[in-house]
Amino acid sequence: MSTTDRRHHVVFLGAGYLSIWSYRALKRKVGKQVDFTVVAPATVHTFHGWTGEVLSGELPPDAQLSPIAEAMPAARHVRGFARSVDRAARTVEVERVDGAKQTVHYDHLIVGTGQYEDLGRVEGMEEHAFRLRDAGRTGKLAAHLDHCVESARSAKDEKLRRKSLSVVVAGGGLAGVEASVAIAQRLARATEGTPERECADVVLVSTTGELATEMPPKLRAHVREEIQGNGVRVLAPARVVAVAADGVKLDDGAWLSASTVVAAVGNKPRPLPGLDDLPVDDRGAVRTDRLLQIAPGVWSGGDAASVPLASGEPCPVDAAWAIGQGSWVGANVARVIRGRRQRAFTWKSVGVTAGFGRDHAVLEAWGMAFRGRVAWLSRAAFFGYYLPSRPQLRRVLRALISRRRGKRA
Numbered sequence: 001m002s003t004t005d006r007r008h009h010v011v012f013l014g015a016g017y018l019s020i021w022s023y024r025a026l027k028r029k030v031g032k033q034v035d036f037t038v039v040a041p042a043t044v045h046t047f048h049g050w051t052g053e054v055l056s057g058e059l060p061p062d063a064q065l066s067p068i069a070e071a072m073p074a075a076r077h078v079r080g081f082a083r084s085v086d087r088a089a090r091t092v093e094v095e096r097v098d099g100a101k102q103t104v105h106y107d108h109l110i111v112g113t114g115q116y117e118d119l120g121r122v123e124g125m126e127e128h129a130f131r132l133r134d135a136g137r138t139g140k141l142a143a144h145l146d147h148c149v150e151s152a153r154s155a156k157d158e159k160l161r162r163k164s165l166s167v168v169v170a171g172g173g174l175a176g177v178e179a180s181v182a183i184a185q186r187l188a189r190a191t192e193g194t195p196e197r198e199c200a201d202v203v204l205v206s207t208t209g210e211l212a213t214e215m216p217p218k219l220r221a222h223v224r225e226e227i228q229g230n231g232v233r234v235l236a237p238a239r240v241v242a243v244a245a246d247g248v249k250l251d252d253g254a255w256l257s258a259s260t261v262v263a264a265v266g267n268k269p270r271p272l273p274g275l276d277d278l279p280v281d282d283r284g285a286v287r288t289d290r291l292l293q294i295a296p297g298v299w300s301g302g303d304a305a306s307v308p309l310a311s312g313e314p315c316p317v318d319a320a321w322a323i324g325q326g327s328w329v330g331a332n333v334a335r336v337i338r339g340r341r342q343r344a345f346t347w348k349s350v351g352v353t354a355g356f357g358r359d360h361a362v363l364e365a366w367g368m369a370f371r372g373r374v375a376w377l378s379r380a381a382f383f384g385y386y387l388p389s390r391p392q393l394r395r396v397l398r399a400l401i402s403r404r405r406g407k408r409a
C-alpha cells in the first residue's frame, strides 16, 4: 500500500490553537484517510483572548471554554498528559487524568503543548498567586474578586476595606496589562456609588518601564492611556521577589499589601522526554525547520515551538501565529499523506490587538494602527471568527446580548 491509500493515525498533543487549526486543515484535505487522536488533560479549549472580558465581567467565564468535542469532533480524546515520546517506535506515553497509563501509536505527531506558568522561581507565587492560563483559572479569579468586594462591604473600617480591594498584578506584558485594566473595571463597577469605590487599588508591577512590548511602539502610548484612564498604578522597574497570602515583597524590600495577587509572568515551554534532545531557542522552545517539522513524522508550532520566518528571525508568539502555524502544519501533513511535496512556512499574521472594555481597544492590522470603536469592533469580529466552534460563538453572542439587556434593565 502507498502512503496515499492506507489509513494514517495523526496524534495531537494538546488542544490549543495549534492542534485545533492543524486538525481543521487535515480534516478538510484528507479527513477520510485519517484517524485522529487528541491527548489533552481538559475537556475544553481555553480562548485566552477573552481573559480581559471575563475579568471585567463583560463575558461569563465559560465564554473562554469551547468543548474539544465541538472543536475536534472526529478526534478520539485521550484525557491526560503526554509524558514521553518514543520516536523510534512512534509512540507517546500518556498519563491519563484517571491515573491509568496508556501508549498511543502515531504516524504523525503534532506537538501543540503550548507553555506553562513556571511560578516556582518566585517564593510563594505557586501557592498564593492567581494565574490565567489553564482552563477555569480566569473564572476562579473573577469569583475571588467578587468575594473581595463582599468582604469590603462587610468590613468594619476603611483599613480593612482597602486591604480587601488591593490587587497586585505581576508582569507588564500584554496579558498583565489587559488583566490589570479589566480587574480595575470589575472593581469600579462593583463598588460604584459606595464608600468602597475609593478603596479599590490595582497595582501593575513590571520589570521594565516599557509595558506591553508585544504591541508595536506606535500603539504603546495608547495602551498607557488605557492603564492610566482606569486608575491602574504602575510600579516599574520593579520585581516581585516573594508572594504571601496578604501581599508581595518587591526587590527593593518594599511590601505591598494585597488580598489578590495575579501572576502574569513566567510562561515557558515544558520539555517532553523523547523530544528533549532536539535543539531549542533561548525560551526553551523546540526549533522547527521551515516545514514546521522537528523530527521525522513529528511537527510543532504555537507557543511550544520556535518557528523561523523567511528572514531567519523567530515568529512572534501569540494566538494568531499559532493559528497560522496550525493550518500550515495540517496542510503539510496532508501533503505527506497525499505523497506531495511539503511547503516552507510563509504565512503572515495580520497584526496584533488588545482590548480594554467596550469601545476601547488598540489594533495594528496590515501595518495600520487603529484605536477606539473601530479597533474594538474589529477585534470582537476577529475573535468571534477564530473561536474554535460555531456553537461556542452562538453561546458567547447570547451571553453578550443577555448581559447588555441586564445592564439596561
Ligand SMILES: Cc1cc2nc3c(=O)[nH]c(=O)nc-3n(C[C@H](O)[C@H](O)[C@H](O)COP(=O)(O)OP(=O)(O)OC[C@H]3O[C@@H](n4cnc5c(N)ncnc54)[C@H](O)[C@@H]3O)c2cc1C
Pocket: 013, 014, 015, 016, 017, 018, 019, 039, 040, 041, 042, 048, 049, 050, 051, 080, 081, 082, 083, 112, 113, 114, 115, 132, 133, 175, 301, 302, 303, 304, 317, 318, 319, 320, 321, 322, 353, 354
Ligand atoms: C492570559 C493570556 C492572554 C492572552 N491573550 C492573547 C491575546 O489577546 N491575543 C493573542 O494573540 N494571544 C494571546 N495570548 C497568547 C495565546 O493564548 C498563545 O499564544 C496561544 O494559546 C498558543 O497556542 P498553542 O496552541 O501553542 O497553546 P495553548 O493554546 O496554550 O494550548 C496548549 C494545550 O496543550 C495542553 N498541554 C500542555 N501540556 C500537555 C501535555 N504534556 N500533554 C497533553 N496536553 C498538554 C494544554 O492543556 C492545552 O490544551 C494570551 C495568553 C495568555 C496566557
